[in-house]
Amino acid sequence: MAYRWTNTLTRADATPEALFLNRRQLMAGAAAGIALAGTGARSEEALEPNSWEDITQYNNFYEFGTGKSDPASYASALTTEPWSIEIDGLVERPGTYDFKDIMAEMNVEERIYRFRCVEAWSMVIPWNGFELADLLAMAGVQAQAKYVRFETLYRPEEMRGQSSRFIDWPYVEGLRLDEALHPLTIMATGIYGRTIPNQNGAPIRLVVPWKYGFKSIKSIVKITLTEEEPVNTWQQLQPSEYGFYANVNPEVDHPRWSQATERKIGGGLFSPRIPTLMFNGYEEEVASLYEGMDLTRFY
């Protein structure tokens, strides 16, 4: 849709396009989103996106196993076509929305976002996607809706990790409606201009760049608008360690480790820790959402 939010990370911060195209042998078709480059660029933001290998071989996607390389090894078993998302709850037009029909309506653009895992590692990822607000508008949000609840596919015959019982599948996440409607919040369907790989949450996943990565739920099959705050999977598993909000915050530690610093993946054996930024560097854009809230209580 109209570019209501301007990316501070641009193509200028990324791998030079020629190199990138050469390396990935990309079709020029992806250029639609790339055309945004240059608008509102801030030169001090010299962040370099991680390599395709970093992004697609180091994943937390417990549906395919708890090891970081398990998703890359086993996610190919997942069938992503056909795919549909059931949108229900407090919406004007509840129903099952076919993935192709959704994509026909949506305006896919590139968003280069920092990605910060609750485990204190991070990446920079050039997503392709559209604003969640546009998808919610398709279904029409009713006035009394306050929260959005998301569900990942449950298909143990294709998702080998789901045979493990330590998580009450399917994986569930949630956002407050204003967070969901924030222009930074996107549904990603691609990375580096290519179709999003299964291990990264194909065919469609949430990306909320100012929150820890576990909020950015993958392979979504259901979206429900509710009045009640949904209980997300990690909160249910370990309420003392994971809350509903999970905003990136260097001052609020995980009970078992510090969140003050992070390591950017891809730096090899001598990659140092770097300071973690408030709201993962999106403080200017999102801090107002949490005005007056005690962030140590609403972690």
Add this chain to the structure above:
Amino acid sequence: MSGRQGMRVEAKPAWTDRVNGFVRRVPTWPLYILYLLPVPWLLYLAQTGGLGREPIKALEHELGEIALQLLIFGLCITPLRRYLGINLLKFRRMFGLLAFIYVALHLLVWLVLDVGILSQIWADILKRPYITIGMVGFVLLVPLAVTSNNWSVRKLGPAWRTLHKLAYVAAILGAVHYIMLSKVWAVEPLAYLAAILALLALRLPKRRQKQIA
């Protein structure tokens, strides 16, 4: 000790004699070298992408896991002798020392490569229970490594045996440390703790074992 061995002579099957005979002929020093080979190998893998996209955590984890395995090998020696009559006593010091070396390397990777920030290291040791527990485990192993020589054994006498029972505590702490750093209840760390507790249970005097069972 000798009385019990005497009693066992008839019951002992021939294969244990062969094992023990073979063990007597195996020198220890090549095993030290063999068991230290994973260190350069892991460093090589870490540098060449063989440990994945985040080699620091992977290296740290591998070293820690080898250390736990070595501690477990060390704990196997007494039950093997007691229940099967296999005598691997000559390797116990080696397993202990190697375990200490691997724990020390694991700690070193954490200190230098993983955290690398002095204030955060200190805060983590004090504030993070799993790190505190890991550190205590390491500290307990230090006097054991220092006294793992014949001179200390002679000098300390019976106190040496008591002192080296700290290895039991260190092994348990190591496994608990592993369990606590997992985000979910994973099988592997629990299996290490179970193995350690089982091996310690096999050391209890016979009568107490029955009571516990």
